[in-house]
Amino acid sequence: MITSLFFYLFAAITIASGLMVITARNPVHAVLFLILAFFNAAGLFVLMGAEFLAMLLVVVYVGAVAVLFLFVVMMLDIDYANMREGFQRHLPLGLIVGGVLLVELLVIFAGPGTTIGVADVDLTRSNTAQIGDVIYTEYLYLFQLAGMILLVAMIGAITLTMRHREGVKRQSIALQNARTREETVALVSVENNQAPESILPNNKDQSKVLR
Amino acid sequence: MGVTAFFPAIAEIFLAGVSIVLVLAAAFGGEDGKASGLMRKLAVASLIITGILVASYGNTPSLAFGHLFMTSPFMVYMKLLVLFGATIILLMSRGHVAADNINRPEFPLLILLSVLGMMVLISSNDLMVLYMGIELQSLPLYVIAAMRRDSVRSSEAGLKYFLLGALSSGLLLYGASLIYGFTGSTNYGEIASSLSQDVLNGGVSSGAVIGIVFLISGMAFKISAAPFHMWTPDVYEGSPTIVTAFFAVVPKLAAMSLFLRVTYGMLGSASDSWQQVVVAIAMASMIIGALGAIMQTDLKRLMAYSSIAHMGYALVGMASAQAEGISAVMIYMAIYIVSSIGIFALILTLSREGTAVTKINDLAGYSRTHPLYAACMLIFLFSMAGIPPLGGFFGKWFVFSAAVNAGLVPLAVFGVLSSVIGAFYYIRIIKVMYVDDVADALDQPDRRTNGMIILSMAVITALMVFVLSSLREGIMGTLPYIAFIAG
Numbered sequence: 001m002i003t004s005l006f007f008y009l010f011a012a013i014t015i016a017s018g019l020m021v022i023t024a025r026n027p028v029h030a031v032l033f034l035i036l037a038f039f040n041a042a043g044l045f046v047l048m049g050a051e052f053l054a055m056l057l058v059v060v061y062v063g064a065v066a067v068l069f070l071f072v073v074m075m076l077d078i079d080y081a082n083m084r085e086g087f088q089r090h091l092p093l094g095l096i097v098g099g100v101l102l103v104e105l106l107v108i109f110a111g112p113g114t115t116i117g118v119a120d121v122d123l124t125r126s127n128t129a130q131i132g133d134v135i136y137t138e139y140l141y142l143f144q145l146a147g148m149i150l151l152v153a154m155i156g157a158i159t160l161t162m163r164h165r166e167g168v169k170r171q172s173i174a175l176q177n178a179r180t181r182e183e184t185v186a187l188v189s190v191e192n193n194q195a196p197e198s199i200l201p202n203n204k205d206q207s208k209v210l211r
Numbered sequence: 212m213g214v215t216a217f218f219p220a221i222a223e224i225f226l227a228g229v230s231i232v233l234v235l236a237a238a239f240g241g242e243d244g245k246a247s248g249l250m251r252k253l254a255v256a257s258l259i260i261t262g263i264l265v266a267s268y269g270n271t272p273s274l275a276f277g278h279l280f281m282t283s284p285f286m287v288y289m290k291l292l293v294l295f296g297a298t299i300i301l302l303m304s305r306g307h308v309a310a311d312n313i314n315r316p317e318f319p320l321l322i323l324l325s326v327l328g329m330m331v332l333i334s335s336n337d338l339m340v341l342y343m344g345i346e347l348q349s350l351p352l353y354v355i356a357a358m359r360r361d362s363v364r365s366s367e368a369g370l371k372y373f374l375l376g377a378l379s380s381g382l383l384l385y386g387a388s389l390i391y392g393f394t395g396s397t398n399y400g401e402i403a404s405s406l407s408q409d410v411l412n413g414g415v416s417s418g419a420v421i422g423i424v425f426l427i428s429g430m431a432f433k434i435s436a437a438p439f440h441m442w443t444p445d446v447y448e449g450s451p452t453i454v455t456a457f458f459a460v461v462p463k464l465a466a467m468s469l470f471l472r473v474t475y476g477m478l479g480s481a482s483d484s485w486q487q488v489v490v491a492i493a494m495a496s497m498i499i500g501a502l503g504a505i506m507q508t509d510l511k512r513l514m515a516y517s518s519i520a521h522m523g524y525a526l527v528g529m530a531s532a533q534a535e536g537i538s539a540v541m542i543y544m545a546i547y548i549v550s551s552i553g554i555f556a557l558i559l560t561l562s563r564e565g566t567a568v569t570k571i572n573d574l575a576g577y578s579r580t581h582p583l584y585a586a587c588m589l590i591f592l593f594s595m596a597g598i599p600p601l602g603g604f605f606g607k608w609f610v611f612s613a614a615v616n617a618g619l620v621p622l623a624v625f626g627v628l629s630s631v632i633g634a635f636y637y638i639r640i641i642k643v644m645y646v647d648d649v650a651d652a653l654d655q656p657d658r659r660t661n662g663m664i665i666l667s668m669a670v671i672t673a674l675m676v677f678v679l680s681s682l683r684e685g686i687m688g689t690l691p692y693i694a695f696i697a698g
Contacts, residue, residue, distance in 0.1 A: 142339055145347060152354075
């Protein structure tokens, strides 16, 4: 009873916030509604006993993807009013595609003669523990490959975006620490009423440090 | 489980370890120009060591990492071809990376990681590993296509390749999920036995057939076979030429090997459900490759259409669904990469007053200014066109005879006709080189590495006829193990 109550609560909020994502005028609001939809979908997963998926959804989609969207929305100069123009024109096509998907889902789940088999699961242990059993043993190879793919993504992002600009003055702590007293401090005896010829022994060293 | 359990995968483990070490070397290696030269040498050395490891540990058919990884003589052959192609391309890249403004230590590193993905792909024995391998192979390719940041064309090529590659990965993943749903396993061997059970019980379920078609579409994207070829000309033209050379040779091998492995191994018993799809893709690729190339004026675009057509010919062999077809495709791919490497090494040397040129008309009178290179180009183009006694003729001969022996006579006739059309544009280049007047003489190439590569590839293409029969017998000798690719 309570479960189905919560199911309808989560499902209703998910659908409502999903609608708000595509209708909200302000793109920042749209992203916030998207986050709300993710949270409620995570709630639905918890109700089904898939707590690991729920955690992933919150960590990955809310924690990373939605924040990324927020950054994009706030940082990039995109004319959202312009993007919205095609909405009316593309609506019929969207409705047709959505309708086809709905019919297909109905055929699969409610059609005659279809039985959706579910693998036998050990219900005595949580599915986080069950994934933990296999991910570093049976699926070690896949786990390591996923790591290599993430490494490639990192290298690729750096390669495509990092630029070395000429003439930018950066602080180099190693160089600063490597300076000795001799090359930075000079004792100059200054005559009365006369400007010293140079205060620093040579200006080259200083420019090197600053670079 | 002892350490020996990992020995079949020792080459992959070595390559992964080396790439991680080289990431650090690239990060702390100092200036880009100097570090990338060192990186290229280290990458070549590690590819050679990987090749030795593959040859010495992979030949006995065995499994590792549970049932996720498999090695067999067929896979060793394909991996050695991949490593050979990647090594030559890296050697060729000397000097050209600087000209193309991609002289950074990440370039050899990304090639290494992509090769690692290809080896994983070739050795995959599970749909999950297949997907991981495809992604690990493709991601570095997207990056190196877009690596020339000052060029809009290069960025466009990278973006286009990335979007269409992501789409094809989606198709492939959807197909894999359907196959998993209808057979109950992601393991190739278990899928094969489940499907053969279905065949005995009156036919493969339509859900699995849809999955198979999606999977084949995804793989056809990766080998750029029609009707999934749209990205190829733009990506080939926009990328830096050395990257195009890599695209034309190495990823094709890995994807073709996977294609063979999946169709013959995993879906071998259900050949009725994929044979017609492969026949259709082969016919479309051959004719689109032949007709599309006729109007091209750019050598790189022309090579893109040429590679589409050649993938079509290779698929003719695969469509036969018989052991003879496997050996034909294996030989065809070897001949294809040798000629392609030669042509791209030659395109890389073309420049006028220091600026690289890639138009066909730039070759006017090439035979008088560069007689030796023109002769090599003649050999490559005749081989690609399939004129005896060069390697390419025998490659085509093997795939067409495999198709005829499997009863696919119309397909073979269609293939011969489109290869006649294809011969037109290869011979047009020869006409430009040998008959047309010299317009503006091209520079004399001064890079000795490329000259060596061009000459040796030309010699291999010309003399291949003497080793082909023994190569074919050698491959046929390992064919009993092809049964092992079914798992």
